[in-house]
Amino acid sequence: MLQQELLGNGGQVDGKVVQTFQTSFNQVQNILDQNRLLINEINKNHESKIPDNLGRNVGLIRELNNNVRRVVDLYADLSTSVTKPSTDTAPSEGDSKGGHKRNRPA
Numbered sequence: 267m268l269q270q271e272l273l274g275n276g277g278q279v280d281g282k283v284v285q286t287f288q289t290s291f292n293q294v295q296n297i298l299d300q301n302r303l304l305i306n307e308i309n310k311n312h313e314s315k316i317p318d319n320l321g322r323n324v325g326l327i328r329e330l331n332n333n334v335r336r337v338v339d340l341y342a343d344l345s346t347s348v349t350k351p352s353t354d355t356a357p358s359e360g361d362s363k364g365g366h367k368r369n370r371p372a
Contacts, residue, residue, distance in 0.1 A: 283348060290344045297333050297340075304330045 308326050311319035 286344065286347055290340050294337050294340050297337050301330055301333050304333070 304326050308323050308330070311323045311326070314320075
């Protein structure tokens with residue numbers, strides 16, 4: 267299903283790209299599911315107003331923040347992997363540059 271969405275209007279997508287998308291989105295979904303549980307626990311602790319529970323929220327909020335950073339990193343890595351020029355694939359038929367690819371500095 268993801269592959270069909272990426273293909274759009276009859277375009278072609280490398281199977282490796284689709285696999286990268288699927289892996290990344292699965293990782294992101296797992297982290298977001300974990301964040302939902304963390305947020306629920308943080309809310310319960312906050313509502314309880316029990317000092318030990320409120321103290322525990324400090325660690326839970328740190329974990330939540332780290333998870334958000336991981337999601338951002340996953341999307342950044344995904345973006346980089348999709349947008350960087352691929353030197354190991356043959357040029358497409360419509361390549362107007364005659365198959366020569368210029369790599370941009372990182």
